[in-house]
Amino acid sequence: MSFDDISVLLLWTAIAIYTLGFLAFTVDLARRSELAIAAQDAKARTLVAAGGGGQSIEDIRAEEAAAKIALEAAPSKRGRYLFARLGVVLTTIGFLFHVGADVTRGIAAGRVPWSNNYEFALTGTLLVVMVFLTVLVKYDLRFLGAFINGLIVILLGGAALAYYVEVVPLSDPLKSVWLVIHVFVASLASAFFALAFALSVVQLLQSRRERNALAAVGTDAAPRTRLPFLRTLPSAEVLESLAYRFAIIGFVLWTFTLIAGAIWANDAWGRYWGFDTKEVWTFVIWVVYAGYIHARATRGWRGTRSAWLSIVGFTAVIFNFTIVNQFFQGLHSYSGLPS
Amino acid sequence: MSRRSSEDSVSETVDGPLRPNDHLDQTGQTDQPGDDGGSASAFSGGQPVLGVVGWLRWGWRQLTSMRTALVLLLLLAIAAIPGSLVPQRSADPNGVTQWRATNPDLYPTFETLQLFDVYSSVWFSAIYILLFISLIGCVLPRTKHHWKALRARPPRTPARLSRLTDHRETTAGVPEGEDAAGHAAHAVDLAEAQLRSARYRVERYDRGGVASVSAERGYLRETGNLIFHGALVGVLISVGIGGGFTYTGQTVITEGDGFVNSLGLGYTSFNPGRFVDTEALTPYSISLDRFDVTYAKPGTPGSGQAGDFEAHVTTRFPGQEAEDQVIEVNHPITMAGDRVYLMGNGYAPTITVRNRAGTVVFSEAVPFLPQSPTMTSQGVVKVPDTGGKQLGLVGFFYPTVAKLPSGALTSAYGDLVDPRLTFFVYEGDLGINNGDARSVYALDTDGMTEIAGRNADTPSLELSPGQTVDLPGGRGTVTFEDETKNGAPESVKRYVSLSIHNDSSAPWVLFFAILSLLGLFTALFVPRRRMWVKATPDGDDVRIEYAGLARGEDPAIGVAVADLAERHGKALGDEPASAPATPANVN
Ligand code: HEM
Numbered sequence: 001m002s003f004d005d006i007s008v009l010l011l012w013t014a015i016a017i018y019t020l021g022f023l024a025f026t027v028d029l030a031r032r033s034e035l036a037i038a039a040q041d042a043k044a045r046t047l048v049a050a051g052g053g054g055q056s057i058e059d060i061r062a063e064e065a066a067a068k069i070a071l072e073a074a075p076s077k078r079g080r081y082l083f084a085r086l087g088v089v090l091t092t093i094g095f096l097f098h099v100g101a102d103v104t105r106g107i108a109a110g111r112v113p114w115s116n117n118y119e120f121a122l123t124g125t126l127l128v129v130m131v132f133l134t135v136l137v138k139y140d141l142r143f144l145g146a147f148i149n150g151l152i153v154i155l156l157g158g159a160a161l162a163y164y165v166e167v168v169p170l171s172d173p174l175k176s177v178w179l180v181i182h183v184f185v186a187s188l189a190s191a192f193f194a195l196a197f198a199l200s201v202v203q204l205l206q207s208r209r210e211r212n213a214l215a216a217v218g219t220d221a222a223p224r225t226r227l228p229f230l231r232t233l234p235s236a237e238v239l240e241s242l243a244y245r246f247a248i249i250g251f252v253l254w255t256f257t258l259i260a261g262a263i264w265a266n267d268a269w270g271r272y273w274g275f276d277t278k279e280v281w282t283f284v285i286w287v288v289y290a291g292y293i294h295a296r297a298t299r300g301w302r303g304t305r306s307a308w309l310s311i312v313g314f315t316a317v318i319f320n321f322t323i324v325n326q327f328f329q330g331l332h333s334y335s336g337l338p339s
Numbered sequence: 340m341s342r343r344s345s346e347d348s349v350s351e352t353v354d355g356p357l358r359p360n361d362h363l364d365q366t367g368q369t370d371q372p373g374d375d376g377g378s379a380s381a382f383s384g385g386q387p388v389l390g391v392v393g394w395l396r397w398g399w400r401q402l403t404s405m406r407t408a409l410v411l412l413l414l415l416a417i418a419a420i421p422g423s424l425v426p427q428r429s430a431d432p433n434g435v436t437q438w439r440a441t442n443p444d445l446y447p448t449f450e451t452l453q454l455f456d457v458y459s460s461v462w463f464s465a466i467y468i469l470l471f472i473s474l475i476g477c478v479l480p481r482t483k484h485h486w487k488a489l490r491a492r493p494p495r496t497p498a499r500l501s502r503l504t505d506h507r508e509t510t511a512g513v514p515e516g517e518d519a520a521g522h523a524a525h526a527v528d529l530a531e532a533q534l535r536s537a538r539y540r541v542e543r544y545d546r547g548g549v550a551s552v553s554a555e556r557g558y559l560r561e562t563g564n565l566i567f568h569g570a571l572v573g574v575l576i577s578v579g580i581g582g583g584f585t586y587t588g589q590t591v592i593t594e595g596d597g598f599v600n601s602l603g604l605g606y607t608s609f610n611p612g613r614f615v616d617t618e619a620l621t622p623y624s625i626s627l628d629r630f631d632v633t634y635a636k637p638g639t640p641g642s643g644q645a646g647d648f649e650a651h652v653t654t655r656f657p658g659q660e661a662e663d664q665v666i667e668v669n670h671p672i673t674m675a676g677d678r679v680y681l682m683g684n685g686y687a688p689t690i691t692v693r694n695r696a697g698t699v700v701f702s703e704a705v706p707f708l709p710q711s712p713t714m715t716s717q718g719v720v721k722v723p724d725t726g727g728k729q730l731g732l733v734g735f736f737y738p739t740v741a742k743l744p745s746g747a748l749t750s751a752y753g754d755l756v757d758p759r760l761t762f763f764v765y766e767g768d769l770g771i772n773n774g775d776a777r778s779v780y781a782l783d784t785d786g787m788t789e790i791a792g793r794n795a796d797t798p799s800l801e802l803s804p805g806q807t808v809d810l811p812g813g814r815g816t817v818t819f820e821d822e823t824k825n826g827a828p829e830s831v832k833r834y835v836s837l838s839i840h841n842d843s844s845a846p847w848v849l850f851f852a853i854l855s856l857l858g859l860f861t862a863l864f865v866p867r868r869r870m871w872v873k874a875t876p877d878g879d880d881v882r883i884e885y886a887g888l889a890r891g892e893d894p895a896i897g898v899a900v901a902d903l904a905e906r907h908g909k910a911l912g913d914e915p916a917s918a919p920a921t922p923a924n925v926n
Pocket residue numbers: 290293294297358359362402403404405408412470471473474475477478563564565567568571859862863891892
């Protein structure tokens with residue numbers, strides 16, 4: 001059995017474990033929903049007695065404050081959601097197998113395991129999980145677990161099925177320290193963008209729920225929500241500022257990627273910038289995130305609109321990685337896929 | 340125009356970072372022409388009367404607003420996309436030709452829309468030029484403002500600190516033998532020292548027994564922001580001006596041959612910028628001694644893949660010793676400020692043509708262009724002076740010949756295992772006498788008749804190294820020379836294509852790019868905040884307040900205020916008894 005065979009085996013094991021992690025986190029969200037509904041029902045009963053259905057502003061603010069404290073609580077002081085903890089454990093185990101898969105692939109190839117699309121996916125998703133688990137130490141973002149695990153299963157499973165290629169020697173332009181630096185930093189940036197994206201999505205859901213909840217204040221109607229677990233999550237504003245923090249880390253790394261790429265291009269292709277397809281998309285992504293940062297500081301754009309920019313930005317990252325690598329003509333034809 | 344913060348009570352004397360008027364920090368909405376805050380003269384009787392100046396001023400204000408910058412940024416992102424979908428003349432001229440052939444109907448429309456030259460198109464340029472005007476119009480006043488702010492003292496302590504979100508309050512007892520005012524001053528002394536050692540700029544505002552210190556840090560945030568935006572302008576200018584001084588040339592060198600850096604002598608193509616003095620090129624020379632390449636052996640991973648390209652060259656400056664160098668992918672060599680890149684390689688079979696009389700009318704190593712990863716290559720031989728009609732040969736070269744099921748030849752492997760050369764032969768007018776520049780890789784067969792090949796009585800010629808075949812009708816012979824006979828290591832010579840660049844602006848672009856990265860880093864990660872500690876005598880006690888105000892994004896401001904309160908409380912508590920600080924606001 002070659003190292004590459006071992007790598008593939010470890011990879012599928014990791015995917016299986018991530019799938020279980022996804023299930024655990026999904027159950028967690030469902031149970032939080034029940035919890036939230038139960039709390040709402042209890043509230044409604046007392047309120048019906050008192051003659052009102054909606055929450056009061058104070059209730060809403062108290063809920064938000066509690067969620068913020070929960071978000072920033074130290075790991076030992078967090079809500080003891082059984083399935084969330086199970087999810088974290090499974091994600092961690094999946095991560096270890098994933099590391100194994102990545103390292104054995106690197107050993108099999110005798111170089112860094114990020115030089116074709118299959119390996120970009122392998123390492124990129126690894127970094128997403130790594131960043132997620134690291135951030136968990138500081139913030140209780142377990143509510144993103146289902147999302148992250150789901151994303152990883154899709155990307156990793158998709159890559160293993162559609163992008164897998166055997167180890168082949170590097171083509172000459174890739175023999176450069178910049179392969180190690182530029183591609184790694186790009187993947188790391190993408191990992192932060194992924195987290196920001198997830199938070200922006202939840203932010204949008206949350207802000208819609210908040211609008212409904214505020215509209216229901218003082219009325220008899222209980223606010224409508226299709227996703228009651230949102231009530232246990234931080235407010236849209238808190239989610240937004242968290243998303244922003246990850247996005248700017250991603251942005252700085254992406255800026256570095258852009259510059260490092262130009263330096264590499266200057267060595268490999270004889271010019272630092274030539275609007276090659278991949279360069280164009282790297283630039284587009286950079287500009288979108290610059291737009292996002294500006295939007296956050298522009299009156300009328302903060303909140304929902306800027307969140308959409310974060311979503312567009314990450315969509316472009318994924319598009320760049322899949323469609324552009326695979327189907328667009330250009331000098332960066334390193335996907336290793338038959339064209 | 341001195342109020343620049345939404346916290347009116349706080350900003351009486353406070354000059355925060357000047358930002359465009361629709362920046363979140365700013366008060367008041369300025370959307371209407373004439374509504375530019377200070378110029379009351381633009382109004383008469385409630386009706387805005389706008390002169391040309393008013394409109395210009397309004398236009399400028401719109402252009403330098405955050406919203407415009409944002410919209411232009413988003414437009415720039417969208418406008419860049421078509422260039423990745425449609426082949427671009429600058430990066431892929433052949434792609435454009437091909438596109439034209441497949442979409443003849445759409446081509447004129449696309450051409451009119453400049454879709455093949457997106458990045459130099461009118462519309463793309465308009466967007467980025469507007470963006471950069473906006474950028475400069477935004478950064479200049481902010482720089483001036485920041486320059487002043489850098490030398491200003493931290494602002495007066497606001498009257499009511501409790502109005503700030505991040506605020507804490509505690510009461511300290513006054514120790515025996517001290518009066519409340521004295522103790523208040525003492526407490527603030529302590530806070531001042533602590534803030535100073537935490538690298539705050541501090542200013543005391545004591546008034547009538549109430550002591551307070553105002554502190555500010557993180558000026559670097561705005562500095563970074565300005566450096567970042569300014570460096571972007573630097574990048575653009577370096578690229579723009581640099582383009583005029585840049586030149587790029589291509590050349591092809593066959594093993595054993597050389598190149599001299601001089602227009603007319605060495606280059607197959609040369610694109611100088613507007614200000615390049617093409618007469619002043621340093622006439623160094625480069626000759627190719629050997630080109631090495633390794634192919635992954637059949638049966639190994641990546642079988643047939645070529646790599647480890649190495650052009651072994653001898654370089655020489657006039658009047659100096661020759662030097663042996665190696666040019667590799669990713670490792671260009673530098674000659675007199677020029678960077679010399681290895682861009683491609685291929686085979687250059689040596690072909691000799693003799694006419695009816697047996698006289699040599701052509702003998703050259705002809706570079707063939709690779710068409711496939713296994714190096715099936717195509718080349719053209721033009722023989723103008725045969726003593727009779729002109730001859731043109733279109734050749735295919737297969738380094739390792741193999742037969743497809745259809746009977747056609749192909750190359751199975753990139754290395755020279757079983758080289759084979761085939762020719763279609765044409766006779767007639769090569770069309771090179773009328774002065775038109777013709778590609779050495781293409782033969783215009785319009786004025787010619789095929790005498791050997793698919794559409795002729797004689798099949799195409801097929802040769803192995805060392806072999807000679809007859810041209811049909813006794814027109815002469817064609818020989819595929821075996822170079823090992825001339826002492827070469829391989830039967831067929833190889834050639835390299837080199838690209839020679841001189842771009843003296845590149846270091847500047849890099850400099851500004853790195854500067855912008857550093858600026859960005861400080862702009863995003865240095866928190867800018869104000870802190871106040873105020874001690875008010877309150878009967879027998881002293882009321883101590885701590886408050887903070889973030890200038891821009893600052894997730895840790897709450898924690899910072901809490902830390903300050905705690906550290907200060909502790910330091911103070913080490914002396915007399917005092918109550919622990921409690922958060923005054925929960926948010
Ligand atoms: C090439 C175009 C531009 C790019 C790529 C760009 C990019 C950025 C980035 C990445 C930031 C965040 C880093 C920081 O805070 O320093 C930023 C902030 C900022 N930019 Fe720009 N910018 C551009 C043009 C402009 C223009 C035209 C204006 C003025 C209208 C402007 C005003 C600002 C302001 C005020 C901030 C601070 C935002 C805040 O308070 O968070 N920028 N810009």
